[in-house]
Amino acid sequence: xxxxxxxxxxxxxxxxxxxxxxxxxxxxxxxxxxxxxxxxxxxxxxxxxxxxxxxxxxxxxxxxxxxxxxxxxxxxxxxxxxxxxxxxxxxxxxxxxxxxxxxxxxxxxxxxxxxxxxxxxxxxxxxxxxxxxxxxxx
Amino acid sequence: xxxxxxxxxxxxxxxxxxxxxxxxxxxxxxxxxxxxxxxxxxxxxxxxxxxxxxxxxxxxxxxxxxxxxxxxxxxxxxxxxxxxxxxxxxxxxxxxxxxxxxxxxxxxxxxxxxxxxxxxxxxxxxxxxxxxxxxxxxxxxxxxxxxxxxxxxxxxxxxxxxxxxxxxxxxxxxxxxxxxxxxxxxxxxxxxxxxxxxxxxxxxxxxxxxxxxxxxxxxxxxxxxxxxxxxxxxxxxxxxxxxxxxxxxxxxxxxxxxxxxxxxxxxxxxxxxxxxxxxxxxxxxxxxxxxxxxxxxxxxxxxxxxxxxxxxxxxxxxxxxxxxxxxxxxxxxxxxxxxxxxxxxxxxxxxxxxxxxxxxxxxxxxxxxxxxxxxxxxxxxxxxxxxxxxxxxxxxxxxxxxxxxxxxxxxxxxxxxxxxxxxxxxxxxxxxxxxxxxxxxxxxxxxxxxxxxxxxxxxxxxxxxxxxxxxxxxxxxxxxxxxxxxxxxxxxxxxxxxxxxxxxxxxxxxxxxxxxxxxxxxxxxxxxxxxxxxxxxxxxxxxxxxxxxxxxxxxxxxxxxxxxxxxxxxxxx
Numbered sequence: 001x002x003x004x005x006x007x008x009x010x011x012x013x014x015x016x017x018x019x020x021x022x023x024x025x026x027x028x029x030x031x032x033x034x035x036x037x038x039x040x041x042x043x044x045x046x047x048x049x050x051x052x053x054x055x056x057x058x059x060x061x062x063x064x065x066x067x068x069x070x071x072x073x074x075x076x077x078x079x080x081x082x083x084x085x086x087x088x089x090x091x092x093x094x095x096x097x098x099x100x101x102x103x104x105x106x107x108x109x110x111x112x113x114x115x116x117x118x119x120x121x122x123x124x125x126x127x128x129x130x131x132x133x134x135x136x137x138x
Numbered sequence: 139x140x141x142x143x144x145x146x147x148x149x150x151x152x153x154x155x156x157x158x159x160x161x162x163x164x165x166x167x168x169x170x171x172x173x174x175x176x177x178x179x180x181x182x183x184x185x186x187x188x189x190x191x192x193x194x195x196x197x198x199x200x201x202x203x204x205x206x207x208x209x210x211x212x213x214x215x216x217x218x219x220x221x222x223x224x225x226x227x228x229x230x231x232x233x234x235x236x237x238x239x240x241x242x243x244x245x246x247x248x249x250x251x252x253x254x255x256x257x258x259x260x261x262x263x264x265x266x267x268x269x270x271x272x273x274x275x276x277x278x279x280x281x282x283x284x285x286x287x288x289x290x291x292x293x294x295x296x297x298x299x300x301x302x303x304x305x306x307x308x309x310x311x312x313x314x315x316x317x318x319x320x321x322x323x324x325x326x327x328x329x330x331x332x333x334x335x336x337x338x339x340x341x342x343x344x345x346x347x348x349x350x351x352x353x354x355x356x357x358x359x360x361x362x363x364x365x366x367x368x369x370x371x372x373x374x375x376x377x378x379x380x381x382x383x384x385x386x387x388x389x390x391x392x393x394x395x396x397x398x399x400x401x402x403x404x405x406x407x408x409x410x411x412x413x414x415x416x417x418x419x420x421x422x423x424x425x426x427x428x429x430x431x432x433x434x435x436x437x438x439x440x441x442x443x444x445x446x447x448x449x450x451x452x453x454x455x456x457x458x459x460x461x462x463x464x465x466x467x468x469x470x471x472x473x474x475x476x477x478x479x480x481x482x483x484x485x486x487x488x489x490x491x492x493x494x495x496x497x498x499x500x501x502x503x504x505x506x507x508x509x510x511x512x513x514x515x516x517x518x519x520x521x522x523x524x525x526x527x528x529x530x531x532x533x534x535x536x537x538x539x540x541x542x543x544x545x546x547x548x549x550x551x552x553x554x555x556x557x558x559x560x561x562x563x564x565x566x567x568x569x570x571x572x573x574x575x576x577x578x579x580x581x582x583x584x585x586x587x588x589x590x591x592x593x594x595x596x597x598x599x600x601x602x603x604x605x606x607x608x609x610x611x612x613x614x615x616x617x618x619x620x621x622x623x624x625x626x627x628x629x630x631x632x633x634x635x636x637x638x639x640x641x642x643x644x645x646x647x648x649x650x651x652x653x654x655x656x657x658x659x660x661x662x663x664x665x666x667x668x669x670x671x672x673x674x675x676x677x678x679x680x681x682x683x684x685x686x687x688x689x690x691x692x693x694x695x696x697x698x699x700x701x702x703x704x705x706x707x708x709x710x711x
Contacts (some may be wrong), residue, residue, distance in 0.1 A: 012495060012499070014495075014496075014499035014502075014503070015495070015498075015499070020501070021506060049635045061491065088424070090491060090494050090495050090498065091491055091494070091541075093487075111498060112498075113494075113497070113498050113501055113502075113530075113534050114501055114502065114527075114531065114532065115501075115502050115505035115506065115509075118502060126647065
């Protein structure tokens with residue numbers, strides 16, 4: 001299995017922490033990077049020094065540049081639009097879901113309330129990214 | 139003989155001379171006396187002349203006096219003429235006043251002969267113009283049990299003013315007021331109708347209008363008092379004049395039907411006759427014509443009142459402007475209500491979202507902690523962490539339901555023709571796992587279609603069915619019966635089960651948010667199912683309530699508008 005670079009964009013330190021734990025425990029070879037806001041994510045992506053993520057997990061509700069704003073920006077940027085974006089939201093508000101897919105989100109995942117659910121998500125995403133899906137090269 | 143002759147001739151001449159001289163003397167004397175006479179006469183003439191002259195002067199001055207007298211007479215004449223005119227005008231004014239006041243006035247001389255009377259007296263006493271000069275006692279008094287002549291004589295003798303209230307043969311009440319002339323050479327009698335006064339004379343009109351205005355919630359409405367048996371307007375308020383040209387105190391016949399081009403007298407008299415004294419009735423959307431000949435619909439409110447004489451209908455014209463204003467106010471209120479409702483829903487959504495994240499963290503990190511501690515944690519620590527976790531789980535469940543509740547009203551409802559059978563089937567499908575597990579039986583009769591939101595209505599049945607399955611004794615097979623009745627206006631749906639039922643004392647509470655009648659140990663849940671169901675019914679302009687079930691279980695009665703859901707749509711708009 002190749003090592004996969006995953007960029008998680010979430011403004012909540014607690015969510016970042018739990019996601020980190022979940023992926024660490026999933027056992028899949030995934031390097032998880034974090035950005036605490038949409039703007040920081042763009043900075044990260046456009047700076048040359050960082051490893052280019054192959055897939056992104058983006059929180060929907062964020063102050064400033066929201067997850068959906070970030071999604072639109074990414075999908076409109078020829079240099080970034082091929083990165084698969086999994087939206088990761090605390091709600092499954094119908095409007096958010098449809099807006100996300102309309103803007104070419106690659107998946108929309110509901111944030112689970114409990115640890116089992118979170119572990120599930122980490123397992124599924126880990127398996128998808130490392131063994132199921134073909135992802136763009138760095 | 140010449141000498142003789144000469145002598146003789148001389149002698150003769152002398153004697154002739156003497157004769158002539160004597161004659162001359164005589165003549166002179168005669169002339170003298172004549173002259174004297176003439177002089178005397180002349181003197182006399184002169185005196186006469188003087189007399190004449192003075193006489194002439196006198197005449198002249200007399201003439202002057204006469205002409206000045208003439209001038210005076212002229213000016214006196216002009217003054218008389220003017221005074222006469224003034225007097226005539228005064229008389230006319232006086233007559234007009236007497237007629238206008240609707241007060242009968244009778245003037246008598248000292249022998250109680252009729253000198254003058256006004257129009258009202260003609261009606262009352264049946265006088266004609268030729269009756270002027272006749273004595274009062276030759277006429278029959280129209281007043282019963284009243285000595286009119288004695289009354290007038292007393293007044294004349296004492297020179298005072300007296301009043302008396304009397305009745306005529308038709309039982310109408312009159313106020314008599316008699317005043318003697320100061321020189322005791324006559325008496326004047328005024329006759330005033332008290333009944334008329336009570337209904338609408340000038341004197342009481344304003345007081346009555348004030349009462350009406352105070353009595354009317356909208357003082358600006360046109361109001362008029364109408365005789366219910368004839369449809370004649372007796373008097374009206376200022377608004378009736380301003381808007382509809384109804385005289386405040388009609389002198390001529392003014393009919394209420396003048397205002398209503400589509401409806402004649404008879405339709406008003408027959409309507410007014412159906413209203414009891416002290417009662418009110420309304421007529422809606424009546425076409426009336428205003429001052430400017432505009433015809434438009436109004437509402438009428440008639441109240442029947444009674445005074446001593448007879449009944450009067452007080453008719454108030456409520457212009458649709460009022461109603462339109464009320465409607466627009468209502469719409470405005472509905473609009474602001476909808477806005478505040480949306481804001482509230484937005485608030486609930488935001489709160490629910492933002493609350494969920496920390497709860498998730500609480501839950502997850504309690505688990506992480508539990509795992510981290512592993513076997514080293516004491517039983518108490520493990521128990522506490524589990525309590526934190528389950529509380530957090532419970533709270534996110536509640537927030538989930540709250541969010542659902544808020545979303546129902548968030549304008550997402552889509553109304554279309556929906557088969558209730560489809561909704562019931564959808565609910566059963568959603569609950570298939572639970573129903574299978576409990577061996578639950580669902581029976582439904584023929585269900586109609588209504589205008590509604592399919593998803594919300596399915597949710598309504600799903601909640602009710604879930605309740606029926608949940609609140610069922612362990613050893614009983616749940617049975618749910620759905621039936622519907624359609625009376626055109628409303629569809630009444632009953633959902634009956636054979637469960638543990640709902641204590642009548644708590645029937646109002648179950649529809650409240652987070653209202654629970656049982657502990658988690660008995661039946662788990664958040665207490666939002668019925669609150670959401672109620673909300674769905676309300677969104678459809680309907681109701682839900684709990685009824686007695688013969689089987690002892692719960693029986694929900696849902697009433698939803700049958701044909702259209704206009705109200706619900708409006709609220710949501």
